[in-house]
Amino acid sequence: MVNEKRLIENFMELVRIDSISRKEGKLADFLIEKLEDLGLEVKVDQAGEKIKSNSGNIIARLKGSVKNATPIMFSAHMDTVVPGKNIKPICDGEKIVSEGKTILGADDKAAIAALLEVLHIIRGKNILHGDIEIVFSICEEIGLQGAKNLDISSLNAQMGFVLDAGGQVGKIITTAPSQNSLQIIIYGKSAHAGSNPEEGINAIQVAGFVLSRMKLGRIDEETTTNIGIISGGKATNIVPDKVKLEGEIRSRNEEKLERYTEQLKKIAEDTAQEFKAKAEVKINREYYCYNLSADDQVVKIAMKAAKDIGLQPELHPSGGGSDANIFNKKGFPSVDLAIGMEKVHTVDEYILVKNLKNTAEYVLSIINTVTSGEN
Template sequence: MQKVDNAQAVNRLMRFLAVEGVTGREAAIGKELVAALKEVGVPARAIRFDDAHKRIPVPCEIGNLIVDLPGRGRLGNHPRILFMTHMDTVPLCAGAKPKIQGRKVVNTVRTALGGDNRTGCGVLVTLAAELAAQKLDHPPLTLLFTVREESGLWGARFVDPKDLGGVRIGFNYDGRSASYVTVGAVGADRWEVEISGRAAHAGGAPERGISSTLILAEALSDVRRGGWFGKVVHGDKVGTSNIGVVAGPNGGSAGDATNVVTDYVKVRGESRSHDAKFHKEITAAYKAAFAKAAAGVTNVQGQSGKAKFVSHTDYYPFRMKDNAPVVQRAIEAVTAQGIKPEIRVANGGLDANWLVRHGIPTVTFGAGQNEPHTVDEWIDLKEYEAACGLAVQLATMS
């Protein structure tokens, strides 16, 4: 059973929680991680940022942070292993003020806390620190801190596998419990529809207008009647769908006056399933509903609205076999730490979705996150400390 300096591990966690770094604006936390890695003995030459931010199609301050640790001792020539986490938080975490309360970290203001995923950052830096301090034998390791996980898994999607040193297996930290051996996750489409109607004065001649709002309402009613909204179950196929942001031109309101027929709205949503074909079916049902509604809402002149629907696959589902080498190593390490492993499949996307897609089988563990993405978020220090010990166990097993 591997142990770590829990006091130092918690200090690192609190240090990282205090640095703001919402998705797309990770420069400050990236700088702090580099400083912390150097402090625990990682040489500057082993630390670098990739150019993913130049290839990610949304604004991003920096690329992924990659750290190369050479092997040591009897395990020094074993195959390289990847440890990863993401460094960004959701926007709701801006302004968080963490404090320790008993065996928890809580927030003193009404924002999310940022345990998702500053806990993972703390685990990976603690891993580097303990390997150096205890002079433990281990294979070559690559540490990866990704950007923009919270806004679409962009850093993991655009990392170049060649930059990871030829790793064969990976371990990701993002979740609640160190006992969770997450071996699969859903896939998802994200889609957007622009609904164009026709403006008219609602008090004088509403019949000449074409209401984009009505097209939206008709489409969503059709989707709901067809059983495609929320939890979606069609025979033995299961998935989910959701409507997110509804906005007018340039993200603002769809009109400045209440007496104008709404001529434009933009809607965003997503479709998820563990079956890649089924989340495509869900997306297709939304596209058909918007097209039908746009054609069906007309004015007195017989003109109809339009719906421009675009979608893309955000990430692909995966499910690794329980007897896969990466899963077996995970189970063995969790058991060696005196924890009962729980094989799980996630209903949300993970950076592991893209690592598996890149050909690197990756298991995900939790590190104490509770109620993430909410103002009720808190961190379980017992689980966080267990995750740190588990990382060292994973890295030092023969």
């Protein structure tokens, strides 16, 4: 039923449209036209104005042909990470890659392509279905900001399926972590590095001691920490008086998240004081964890739909967040589903054609499962 040629062509066209975070406008215009041509009612919200993107979230609705079916939502994000400009996809018939200088953008345009293919099939084959809503979000890659600014009460759906996990189709993310972002500013004292360095307090050196005392990387099976950005200093002949460290703490356990966050804060403050410097620590909650089980209806549907097309459903925890974190926090039950993308956020990113096709078939199967009421 899936038209593989059309699916690949649509995917290749999508990834050629630049849409790095906050610059999703061109892709949004393309998708609005596509969705309207397929008979959907399309709206764009005001999220973009709030987070300085040139587009808002797209909310599209396809009225059901079956009255009593549970209304559902599918979601994918329009933005990509960098390097994501002038992507040139290459398909050898089995695998799709970029030319090697950019990401591919399967994260998350493979999901968008699959959803467009499903909408083509529904229209062309008169597939029975309930009400379907499609959310194409903005700025997912920079803190799930599009989903955070989506008015969830504007949706009629009762549950959501987010298509944004790596790994083989059939993998179902039932639990994902909370995340705190961490910013540490070390204030030292400037001085001439050659004439009177004794009068200075080297903020970069203090930061080095701070980092050496932190346990970074994987803390345990559900907790990770990372310092990913360091900036500071003005010139080689000036003792630096300020350095900024930026990082994150993630955990699927709230108590551990708060405990390790406080540990990193205390290390920074105590170490700075030891060197007669000062540490200013800012902590921000980026998103909250969600925990679903095989007993939740949205998971039951995802599992049955996978089995019905010969896929082996597997329930997995994740170390990353997605729009599903935001939707669940807002009281809208949602699960994140794998779409077969691999090595995302790198120039080696790729997706197999069979996984692109499996994703479209999986979405169709979810719709059939919900429409039939067999869940």
